Structure formats: structure tokens, C-alpha cells
Amino acid sequence: MPQSDPSTSTRARHAEPAKEAGAPEPAGNRDAFFDNAKYLAIVLVAVGHAWEPLRDDSKVVTALYTTVYAFHMPAFIIISGYFSRSFDAAPRRIQRLVTGVALPYVIFEVAYTLFTRWSDQAPDRPISLLEPLYLTWFLAALFIWRLTTPLWRIVRWPLPLALGVAMLATMSSGIGEDLDLQRALQFLPYFVLGLCLKPEHFELVRHRAVRVLAVPVLVSAFAVAYWSRPYMSPAWFYHRDSAEEIGAPALAGPVMTLAVFGCSTVLVVCFLALVPRRRMWFTALGAGTLYGYLLHGFVVQGVKPFHVYDYVHGPLGVAAVSVVAAVVVTLLCTSAVRRVFRFAVEPRMAWFFEAAAGRRTTTAPSPQRRVGVE
Template structure:
């Protein structure tokens, strides 16, 4: 039988050419001489170690989410502390853009393959619905606001990001076929910034105004991040970040911080329409520069907090109850909040809380909400369908 598979006239002693390594996502052929159930060898799928997470991106996500929590802790302090206001403005310039850019980078392979659509629903749409209802009920109780509506069309507080991520990922195939995707995304963001009629449904202002950062992430490559971590960029990022803090300290009393939220049009902020275009482009440039400075100092090796990078969405959504509750319950109305040590304490507590909420034990408790399988809700996707889209 083996002779029938050998090319006619070939020398049986001639060695076969070495096998080519399998492409990513394509399984290697099974060894015909290996009995079923025996360990795989020579690079077969069972012998291949599981794909490891990149420590750099997990570190970046964790540090970015810590800055998100710190920013929420600083917001009530900005009325009386110019230093807190300056730090708040600088962090809000780049913390969500950095998070969105990384989200775009990891959405590069997204297509309309059934299993990926299922993960989009279970990992984004379902948590949005659950936390939108939970936040609305929390506001009714903690803020004594029984009339607060429960509406999946009007995201409240942090849930806007899940709506945006859902929309951005669905549009990923479109960005891969258009020419000049980043300029086009910027045009869309500028048009949104001068269109007050968009309204609040699904927080589309934020979806459209933050869109360019997601599109940039879609087209970034590993070498771009390696260049950001070069010695020259790291050295230059220090004075750039210092200059940003100094400028924010000067601009704080003179500027409306609502521009950093990207949730309103220029007209809604009391400015002429053309200011929306200028501010959109200016903030995009500043955000990209400061995001680069931030990423330049993210550690590349595994750190004690690297494992927490896998749980940043847990920390993001769960810490909102404490962040909002601290306002509802008047914690910042006490005298301690007017002192420097109080501002430092609020910062430390925010970092500690978000760190705990990203830990594996918390993820295990809330996985049924954040990453439900919902096998009963979907048709079975065969291996052939998954391979076809790989």
C-alpha cells in the first residue's frame, strides 16, 4: 500500500522534503502512524502549547483602566483643586483613546463568521444589557431617583463603551475595504461634532467621535508598537507629558472639560460649529501623541499585574457602582476631600479598588454575566464553518 503512494520511478531511499509549518489557525495534519489517543508529536496541534497572551498589551490595558478609575476619582476634586483638574484633563486626553486603540488592534481579525458573532453578542451585547439595567436600578436606589428610566437605547454612565465597541466591531469589515480609512473616520468624527440632531440614542456622538482611535488600532501592526517602545521615544515622552500637564494646569480654568468626553456637539457646548471641527482634529492629535507617550512606558515583560489585564472590562463596569455611589452618598462633601492628603487617598483607593475588581476571583464570580456561553441561544457552529472564516 505504501508503494502505491510513492511517485513512479522514485528512489525509496530518497528522504521526503521537510514539512512546512502550518499557517496560523490551520491545524497540522494528523500523524498516520500515531495511534488514536496517543500524545501528539512533531508540532501537531496537541503538542503545540496554548497561545500565550502578550504581556505588553495586558500591562497596557491594566494601566489604562487604573487611569480610568483615577480619573473618576479626580472628577469631584476639580472644582477646588487646580492640580487635580490638570491631571484630570491630561488623563482624559488619552486613557480612553489608548483603550480604544488597543481594542481596535485586537479586532483586526473580526469578520462575520458565526462563532465570532456569537462572542460579540455574549461578550459585549449581553453585558451591556445586564449592566445598563443594573446601573439604572442602582441610580434609582442610591440617588433616590425612582423616575430614572431603564432604556437600552440610552446608555447611562460607563455602558456607552460597550455600545460603541459593538458598533465598531460590526463595521470592521467595511474599514478593511475602503481607501484612506483613518481620514474617512476623522471626517465622520468631525461631522458628528457639528451635528446636534444626532441625539442621545445609543450615545452615537461618542460612537462616532471616538471612532478614529478604533480605526487607527485596526491598521496598526506589531512593529508600530515596537517603535513606540524604543529608547528615543521613551526619552522624548517624558518632557512631552510634562509639557502636557503644565499646559493643562494653565488651560484648566479657561477650558470646558466636556470636550474630552466626546459626547456633545460644538453647538451643545455653546461654541460655533467650526470649533467642533477644530477641537476634534486638535484633540485627536493630542490624544495620539499622549497615547504614544503612555505606551512607550508600558513594561514589555510580565509584571505582578500582567494577569489583571485580562479582567479590565470587569473592573471597568464594576467600579462604576462605587464611583457613582461616592457622589450619591456625598463622600466628597466632607472636609477631607479639600485636603491634599484626601486627594492622594482618593487616588490610592481608586487604584486599589480597580485592581481588586480585575483579579481572577472576581472574574470567576461575574463570568456568568460578562462571558456567558448561552449555548442554548445559538445554532451549533461546525468546525468547517470556523475553518472557512480563518
């Protein structure tokens, strides 16, 4: 990576057409900032899941959990949206969508169902591709979001429209669990926000004033989460349920949608402001965050039958669980693990698309026209 002018090199890389998340990219072309952000976000996801069984015993852990959940998935989704800007439903991008999102969804949905039959002692749990289990909801949602990307790229007011969809979703208690559509619709504005962002927007968080304010804002968010626990359900930040399912009037849904979106977006800005811009020891792990995300769920589920949380007590126990979760998800993002599980997370399926690829080759446009498409 050139060292003469980091900000200039970052803008130059951003200026190129964005590549959708999951697409292979030479290491030299990757932006350290985004890889750092993805790695740190996935660590927070894993630590949040490790805190989940401890919430009932500690108001501090509950407040930490709520604060982290207010921005870690929104940050991940915004970045996914930003790198989906180039999705145009061309055949090669549909192929990537199938191999990088749809097929891993099927594989991990089946794998999680079989695994949780043991971990949850539910031998009769059926395999259902329509009801995402545990972490697979993100793949189902990403498939929907990316398929609709061309629409969001041509409408006049994409973000207000996406917020309107999310607001209506919170008022609809009958959406059901098919493809976890409630969560896909409520998280949609963050993906659309990512689609709307430009490189210069990410440059804004580099300003010293933003970095200075980031820490006190995050601390204030924790304080509010701690204080408001008896008065407000943290379920608003999970985006899994409608307003009535949370226990609030249906008309509270649209109001809370806007409030939560504003709060989460501010916290995402604070998070991104604290993300290092230079290459770090963990930068290369940012390319494997989907592996860490999908695989760490087996660890979380796998410890259930052993009741390990019965031995976790006090601040030291919480700290130990946090460190173990961070270490585990870090190892799952390494290149060695990625090589082993690439067949499931990034299946090639060249045999499946070979005929279509051959037809495109025989009818390929002239090189001059291809340049415009690529």
C-alpha cells in the first residue's frame, strides 16, 4: 500500500467501481480501513453472543449488550450495502449471489438445524429453508437486499422509501417467520444507506473532531442503555419483532424505527471514527469475517450442553468470556480455517454454471463494449 499520502490513496481506491461483499479481490487492492472495520464488527458480534446468557445476572452486561447491538450489525450491513453498489443483476453477479449467498444459506441452514438438534436437545427439529435458523437470517436478508439493489439505485428517494418500508413492517405483526422477513425489512434502511454513501462520506469520519467525540458518545449510549433498561425494551434494536410483539402500540413502531435508526447511525459513525486506517495485525482477517460470523455460531451452540456459564461469575468471568469469544472468532477468520471451509462459505460451483459461461463466451460483445459493462 503506498505510504506517501494515505488519504489520497484511500480516495483513489474508493473511486473505482465498488465490488460486492464476498467477491475475490487481490490483497493489494483491499482498503485496510474496511477490513479493519469488518473484523472489529465481527468481534463485537461474537462477544455480544457470548454475553447473551449473562444478561439476567448483570445490569452492566445488559447495558453493554444493548449498546453493542445498537450498532454492530448496522455497521456490518452499511458496509455490505456500500460494497453492493455495483450489483446490476448481470449474469456474473447473479452467479456470485448464488454461490456467495444463496448456496451458503442452504448449507448452513441444514448444518445448524442438524447441530442444534443435539445442542438444544431437539431431535425432532425440522429442516426448513424458509425459516432461517440462528445466524443464517443475515444471508437470507442479504440475498433479498442485493436482489433489490437495482431498484434502490434508480428511485429518487431511496433512503426515505426504505425507512417507510421498515416503519410499515413494525406495524405488521402478521408478517411471519418466512425468510425472517421482519428482520430483513427493518434492517433494510441500513443497507440502503450503504448504497447511498460515497467515498467522501467515509472521509468525514477521519476528522479529528469526530474521533474526539466518538468515545464520549459511546459512553453516553452505554449510560442511557443502563438507565433506560426498566423503561424501554432493547428488542427495538434487534429488529426481529413488530411493535405489538414487543408489547408496544402499533403506532409506536414508526416512531421507534426513526429513533433507533438515528441512534444506531450515530453510533456507527462513532465506531467507524475509531477504526484504524492503517494496516494492523488483524487487517487481513477482515477478508474472512463471513467465515467467523457463520462458524462461531457452532461454538456458541456447542457449549450449551456443558453448562459452562454455570461457572462464570462476576466481572472477571465476563471479561474471560469476552476474551475467549474474541479469540475464537479471530481464529475462525484466519486463512487456514478459510481454506478448510471454503467449500461451504464460498463454493465455486463452476460445473453448474459452465454451460452458461460457454454461451456468454460465444456471444460475448466486443472488448470496447465489455469495458463499459465491467
